[in-house]
Amino acid sequence: MNLSPLPLAVFVVDATGSITSWNRACEKLAGYGAQDIRNRGLDTIIAFDDAAAVNRVADRVNADSTGELICADGRRVPVRVTVAPQSLDPDQPGTYSVIVVPRSGLAPTRYALIQDLPIADIIEELPCVFYVIDQSGHLLLWNHQLEDALEMTSDELPTYNVKNFFDEAVQAKIVQKILEAFEEGTSSHESDLIGRHGKRTPFLFHCARTNLGSLPVVFGTGLDITARKEAEHGLRVRERAMYSSVNAIVITCCEDADNVIEYVNPAFEQITGYTLAEVKGKNPRFMRVDDCDVDERQRIHDALARQQSVRAVLRNRRKNGEIFWNDLRIDPVASMEGKVTHFVGVISDVTEAKHYERRLQHLAHHDALTGLANRTLLQERLKSAIDSATARRKQGALAFLDLDNFKHINDTFGHEAGDAVLREIALRLRASMREEDTVARLGGDEFVLVIAEQPDLAQLGMLVERIRQGVSAPIVVDGKEIQPGTSIGVSLFPQDGRNVDQIMRAADAAMYHAKTLGRNNVQFYSDELNQVVHQHLLLEASLSRAIRNRELVLGYQPKVDLRTGRVVGAEALVRWQHPVDGIIPPDVFIPVAEQTGLIVPLGDWVIDEACRTLRALGALGIDDFVIAVNLSARQLRQRRFVNRLAETLARHGVAPGRLELEVTESQLMDHPEEAREALAQLKLLGVRLSIDDFGTGYSSLSHLQRFPVDCIKIDRSFLGGTGDLHNGHAVITRAIIALGHNLQLQVIAEGVETREQLTFLRDHDCDQMQGYYFSAALARDGLQDMLRRDTRLDM
Template sequence: MNLSPLPLAVFVVDASGGITSWNRACEKLAGYPAAEMRGRTLGDLVEFDDKAGKNASIQARVDQDSAGTLVCADGRRVPVRVTVAPQSLDIEQQGSFSVIIVPRGATAPSRYALIQDLPVNDVIEGLPCVFYVVDQSGRLLLWNHQLEEALEMPSEDLPTVEVKYFFDETNRAAIVQKILDAFEQGASWHEAELVGRHGKRTSYLFQCARTSVGSLPCVFGTGLDITMRKEAEHVLKVRERAIFASVNAICITCCDGPDNRIEYVNPAFERITGYTLAEIKGRDPRFMRIEGCDSGEHKRIHEALRKKQSVRSVLRNARKDGEVFYNDLRIDPVMNADGEVTHFVAVINDVTEARHYERRLHHLAHHDPLTGLANRTLLQERLKQAIQHATRNHTTGALAFMDLDNFKHINDNLGHDVGDAVLRETAERLRANMREEDTVARVGGDEFVLVICDQGSPEQVADLVERVRRSVGRPILLDGKEVVSGTSIGVALFPRDGGSVDKVMRAADAAMYHAKSLGKNNCQFFSAELNRLVHEHLLLEASLGRAIGNSEMVLGYQPKVDLRSGKMVGAEALVRWNHPEHGLMGPDSFIPVAEQTGLIVPLGEWVIDEACRALQALHAQGIEDFVISVNLSLRQLRQRQFVDRLADSLRRHGVSPPCLELEVTESLLMERPEEAKEVMARLKKLGVRLSIDDFGTGYSSLSQLQAFPVDHIKIDRSFLCNVDSNGHSVITRAIIALGHSLKLKVIAEGVETREQVAFLRDHHCDQMQGYYFSPALSQQGLADMVSRGVTLHS
């Protein structure tokens, strides 16, 4: 048989093992000429190593990698690996089998040695693509090194694996069909990814053609690496989808010649203009312009296109139905690889609504959209005019700041819709009580301002403002329910209390906050005394900011005692201000200012750092099981990075998180319970302890209390003032029982008498703090007391 030499010895045998054909490589390896091969069986040439040996059927060895010894014509015995596969990929046409014999060990000639007999060796190995020859069993007979690299497999492994397994499982059926197509139809092609043994993936364009080597039908072909083409196609598809999905209209024109003809428009263009691509393809986009409108802009665009430059303009166009729309247009040139402009891309944004909106801006810029009242901008203009008029004509005017007292409660409990209805009704009542020449404004969520002109005396102003307060305070009927919203009012007279807008507004604002501090739902006028208090407040605010940076703050530590053992188990850090002029100031004199100004955040960070430093010092003395608690404000809890900064402080000072306890008052938690739960969950995850301070003074429900991941609750000192009183003792006992039922430890603060200690012990309170045991101590004093082991009993 005149078979071309191939790198692998291949037999074709029938079902009984009789050899029906072979290739030259087989003759060369075994040393038998063609005449002597006829009539032999596979068992005559190969001694198999397995126990079944030559008695095993051909069918039993299909798809198995068997080891054996090839008996050569000259007596040599060559160790070989034998692979048997059905002759056809089509299981319905089986009956003969391909037997591939590959030498094993050092005696085996390499694939590169065998391929030397091929005259096209250099060509095949030098191809810029993969090359392969596949027999009807779907296994490789010949390949080049590019295929080995793509599959990440050595040459000796390639013929033992069916070709379909070089691809993803989902593609294998299609691959087999393509090979069958080549056998049946003479040729086929397909695109697919080769999958390497170690996961490498390469996209190829495969071209297959049918041939035969002697009587052995084969398919040979090439695979061209198209990875870069696939990537480029992907990028183009993404860009095409982006253009297609863009909310802005896009039009691409070709500038071949004097006109710019439409080649493509996206769906947004069709939606905005009403024209489909089929209707306008090949037309000049200028057909949409409105003659006589925006002539200057049209001329400017035409000149830019003539110079092949970018241009932007806002002009009017007509939709298909004739409706005029404002078009924010941007046109840019597109160049080919040679730098020549071949196309223009126009991006169209329909700004008709924006133009209409501009017409309403003047009103919106001067009026509140919810109530229709004047806003802050118009208020300041009207107030400036009123002050100038009062100064020029020696009359009295007034500015009244109003704040609804319980509006937040209405919003939180009845919903924003009810809140909006309350604001609108309040606005109507204010309009009804004011004259046409006066101004009613809304400047914030629940803040209203009145500018009252030409009043004869402060008494007249007071009468008017009181009438307004009563009117606003009347119940509002909404959906069959009465909603009551009182108001606090602060009044400043001009020009008496100020000759400028800023001064008068600050005076009225200060008066309003004074009214709120006096119990709300009342009216207060600005006065010299109030001015003095405001001035002191501002000075305190300014000096407080400096105090934090000037080390004027000090911490005292009030010990906490376990009521069962009497031992000190922790301490609460209490901040004091060592003022250079006023001496040592308690927290009540500056903490509210810190809360209002936001200085509570840096102050709180300083307190946490100092407490961690104290814990570090105690640990250095061998005092490990000791907890220091610090108070937190709601502003601190709302800081986005608070938990991260706390973790950093603990890490820097080498403090174990369970040694630090954070106390938050019950009333603060109830302001924004959901937000508080989220932050406290993160703090709990960090490992610090959590405590609810002043428990019993807020309005938390049992279900809400259970939702907070706290360790302790602290009984407010007000419940210990008179434990002999039956009312107080009942509440205190109930709080202790409630805490224990929730598996929380209960701490009593402000303990000052022996009777209070006895009461707490009798009712199994866990811990106490207060002057009965010790006032607040310095860090050194605390360390000395702990080191000496001072107890409640001693």
């Protein structure tokens, strides 16, 4: 930009002497246009007389210089040159004003030059307020900048005492400063000028005493320091923020290619234990932990060398020697010239977060009770072992362990004892395995071993057998000896599968095979076992189709009242009529349905079909006949089972009391409180309830008494074969009948096949029986015919 016109030729130059701006008097005097002057060196325009002795603009400040102005047309005009230390161009701070005046004859002194200046014009163009005050405190002279600050006209200003331009709280101080200038010659102070409309502007005032003729006065300038005040306030806020920050802040100064600490805040002292006095002048590297986080530290070093920002997470050492994790962010700070002079580092102590992260990492991959690997970590380790075995042409093994009687341990000794057993078995398994092997717990009483590189199958077999024996050794808990046992299934990789899922399914199948062979033994996966598993999967798929295609049928085994010989009910027994394989018995497909969850739709179908039969019998006038349906544990646990059952009964128009639901003793004792609540809801619905296979589980009489059941069924195993009722079976059977009657329950015997069994039951007041002695299961038509003819038991 060009300077506003002045009656003097004035150049503005930077510290190197390069011309940055000028006024029109320069163009008139030297004859140059704007394009000719800009960025030219001062020495190409002015030939100084002492150029050889003085070559820096700064050295000519406040000194009288002479020389020749080199004009555009080649003329040389003798001039006086005065260099002022401040630029008259407010948009170009840090520059110099060069005032050029033509001369003739000898050069005048500096004071003579000042006398030649047009003072009034200069005062009006000053970048500050200017004022002259008499001893009464009134203005004699001022420039327009003062009028702008006070929002007043030139006619109004003389009528005010200058103290009234300030806040009332500081007026006494203002008067004191003016008197100080009159008495001592000068004074300075900072204060806000308050305009007529309330505008407040902070100024830095400088006052000096002089005389106008014989009148003592004080003149002065006021520099608007709004920007400085705002900057100072910002600095105070930022300084307070750094001081109060919970994160440690370190400011380092770049000295001789090193970064030494210049400032640390209180949070740094709290986190590290070092005070500012102890660390000032040191490189922050003194806190590092040797041989730790080498890569992170190198990243920091490289970033600082490039003067770039960097963030890293690394360990440092506190004053007390304790190691802590810190999340460090470092940023460079540059000067106005763009040179990096400092670095600011912000340290967050993330030690607790790191420890918590490690705990979460451990919990995410380890079982909480035993500390063994969990399913997630097991699958990672197994995949790695399979890949390694495949690549190195080696052989590994996966062993599934399932405790044989863990439910009995929990029921007999309590869950705390059960947990103690699991922890002890985990310790035994760890002790039996090598460092490179993996021991995992999948939950409950299932453990898995990943055994790497086992070239000798015989040695592997001996190892697994030793593990089985070790697990089966007695465990003492609270002075009581507990005898665990385990069934183990083993698969080999890569021959039994190429991926994690195949290997785990093979070992799982081998383990179930071990259980079917009597438990507490070891079985290896084989092609034959694979065929069994394959048949199991086919059966699962076929069963799902059979439910959809209505390949299932119900047979009804009659129940006989042992006092009248009359048929009073029947048990619904499901059969599968396979289109290719013919009749498939329930002991083949019911376990598959239980394992896969198909038991739920299968059970719903059985109940619906039984209700259909009860409705058909009702149409024949048979309204007191009861059909019993076996209920699975999955059905009993379903939340909406009771609602669905009520809807089914209502849809068929069957009274709830004509349907009896049979649950096994083991189902009730797995979760007795949940079972009691579920049975209570069924009882409210009005259906009859019975306990099937009574005497084969681990019943608690206190629980049994609380179950809202109507009858109990004696398991066929207690009747024995022909002639067996004179041994221990008879004692148990009599006890069950007596127990049932004492609890006001009906007692039903199933599996009755001989006259001797019938006579025994009748002699001991058993209420009902069912079995081949009277009738096998009948189709619906056969049952209806039997009831229509009133077929009875030959008593």
